[in-house]
Amino acid sequence: MDRIDTAETLYLRVAGYYRRAIRSGAxxxxxxxxxxxxxxxxxxxxxxxxxxxxHCLEDEGLLEARPRSGYFVRAARGSxxxxxxxxxxxxxPSLPDPAVFAGIHARVSxxxxxxxxxxxxxxxxxxxxxxxxxxxxxxxxxxIRALRRHxxxxxxxxxxxxxxxxxxxxxxxxxxxxxxxAPDEILVTHGCTEALNLALRAVAxxxxxxxxxxxxxxxxxxxxxxxxxxxxxxxxxxxxxLSVEALELAIRTHPDLRAVVVVPNFQNPLGCVMPDGEKxxxxxxxxxxxxxxxxxxxxxxxxDDDQSLxxxxxxxxxxxxxxxxxxxxTLAPGMRVGWMLGGRWLDRIRMLKHAQSRPNDALAQLAIGxxxxxxxxxxxxxxxxxxxxxQRTHMAEAIATHFPAGTRLNPPGGGMLLWVELxxxxxxxxxxxxxLRSGIRVAPGAxxxxxxxxxxxxxxxxxxAYSPSIEAALRTLARIVSAG
Ligand SMILES: Cc1ncc(COP(=O)(O)O)c(C=O)c1O
Numbered sequence: 001m002d003r004i005d006t007a008e009t010l011y012l013r014v015a016g017y018y019r020r021a022i023r024s025g026a027x028x029x030x031x032x033x034x035x036x037x038x039x040x041x042x043x044x045x046x047x048x049x050x051x052x053x054x055h056c057l058e059d060e061g062l063l064e065a066r067p068r069s070g071y072f073v074r075a076a077r078g079s080x081x082x083x084x085x086x087x088x089x090x091x092x093p094s095l096p097d098p099a100v101f102a103g104i105h106a107r108v109s110x111x112x113x114x115x116x117x118x119x120x121x122x123x124x125x126x127x128x129x130x131x132x133x134x135x136x137x138x139x140x141x142x143x144i145r146a147l148r149r150h151x152x153x154x155x156x157x158x159x160x161x162x163x164x165x166x167x168x169x170x171x172x173x174x175x176x177x178x179x180x181x182a183p184d185e186i187l188v189t190h191g192c193t194e195a196l197n198l199a200l201r202a203v204a205x206x207x208x209x210x211x212x213x214x215x216x217x218x219x220x221x222x223x224x225x226x227x228x229x230x231x232x233x234x235x236x237x238x239x240x241x242l243s244v245e246a247l248e249l250a251i252r253t254h255p256d257l258r259a260v261v262v263v264p265n266f267q268n269p270l271g272c273v274m275p276d277g278e279k280x281x282x283x284x285x286x287x288x289x290x291x292x293x294x295x296x297x298x299x300x301x302x303x304d305d306d307q308s309l310x311x312x313x314x315x316x317x318x319x320x321x322x323x324x325x326x327x328x329x330t331l332a333p334g335m336r337v338g339w340m341l342g343g344r345w346l347d348r349i350r351m352l353k354h355a356q357s358r359p360n361d362a363l364a365q366l367a368i369g370x371x372x373x374x375x376x377x378x379x380x381x382x383x384x385x386x387x388x389x390x391q392r393t394h395m396a397e398a399i400a401t402h403f404p405a406g407t408r409l410n411p412p413g414g415g416m417l418l419w420v421e422l423x424x425x426x427x428x429x430x431x432x433x434x435x436l437r438s439g440i441r442v443a444p445g446a447x448x449x450x451x452x453x454x455x456x457x458x459x460x461x462x463x464x465a466y467s468p469s470i471e472a473a474l475r476t477l478a479r480i481v482s483a484g
Contacts, residue, residue, distance in 0.1 A: 162188025178314025271412030
């Protein structure tokens with residue numbers, strides 16, 4: 001969507017300008033910002049706009065106000081941690097031992113069973129926000145309006161691809177991510193998980209190899225395992241995403257490699273974004289090699305700088321890219337609405353969807369369509385991004401303050417996840433068990449890979465508002481990590 005230039009959002013531009021300057025190092029810790037009066041002249045905005053921008057950066061932990069002296073750049077303790085180590089991309093990736101390979105389902109089931117056994121007061125494991133960060137009231141009103149406008153919706157059959165009006169809204173909004181789908185190319189799905197299932201079933205058969213990022217979202221590893229496919233983990237940089245060189249090598253050495261699945265924007269669990277040049281190279285490589293590129297862009301709308309991140313699909317010229325997304329993270333975790341663009345596998349994907357689950361319920365589509373047709377969705381995203389940035393900053397600072405020496409982390413530029421490397425030798429499964437006994441839930445690194453390389457990592461979700469109980473939970477976690 002285009003930027004909205006209202007007085008309400010003008011301050012975000014000013015805040016974004018200084019956020020970028022602080023991130024790039026142009027403004028360093030201790031530097032003083034120009035006076036408020038100078039800022040109004042510099043940006044051609046009102047005094048209240050610059051005050052609002054400074055408050056916003058203060059909330060995010062980037063600035064501090066000093067009485068009678070003005071605003072200063074704060075030393076962000078989160079960013080003083082060493083970054084997570086880069087992987088070795090020189091080694092050809094290999095498939096794990098089949099016995100090890102069948103591990104993710106068992107590990108995830110074990111995780112779920114243990115979580116059910118112990119009551120939790122602080123959940124830092126779920127990768128979505130708590131109810132209060134989503135526009136409940138506005139969505140409820142949108143659903144009521146939709147029911148009024150379409151009273152027959154609960155009894156009429158749904159069109160096979162999903163509601164036409166909703167698909168038009170999705171098509172219009174896809175333009176911001178560099179895509180230009182016709183509404184009829186869009187298939188509404190039961191969350192991103194169904195989209196990934198359909199994509200994998202369309203391009204591969206049991207026994208085939210699927211390249212994935214390492215580490216990868218454990219739900220994807222479960223889908224791959226449940227379809228009888230084999231996951232080949234490709235070294236992935238915590239700052240730049242999947243290594244295209246390593247994938248090239250894997251394509252040469254594994255003739256049964258049918259597809260690669262990537263999360264190009266705010267990867268789960270790394271939180272990194274692939275630079276546009278890498279996205280373009282990846283699309284070119286897959287297209288040339290005849291390998292399907294399945295992208296999962298579920299976090300793409302959560303960039304701190306309110307810019308639209310490009311999807312890999314933006315570079316697709318021959319239908320080699322299957323694009324999958326959903327509203328689970330950005331709008332309505334309870335509605336299970338996702339969507340996909342099937343590329344050259346569209347017809348097969350439609351057939352599989354029909355055979356597997358038939359069209360999605362219409363009411364959720366109509367409600368989200370109503371909500372997204374106007375500017376309410378843009379305003380919600382602006383609020384959500386500000387909230388997530390502030391929570392990530394607080395959490396990263398607390399981790400830097402309390403966790404033992406040797407802890408590493410890369411502060412991401414958006415999304416809601418922190419991928420924390422614990423000191424060498426620390427077993428994240430043992431940390432998870434001990435934390436659970438204290439009522440705290442975290443996601444252990446072992447769930448994100450079959451390689452064993454991430455057993456000393458934790459994924460921490462920053463969706464909930466930072467509070468004394470979260471601070472206390474992080475201190476407890478730090479004690480557990482230090483003891484381990
Ligand atoms: C990268 C990624 N893809 C897909 C999903 C699941 O999406 P949905 O709930 O829409 O099925 C998640 C949820 O955590 C995720 O992190």
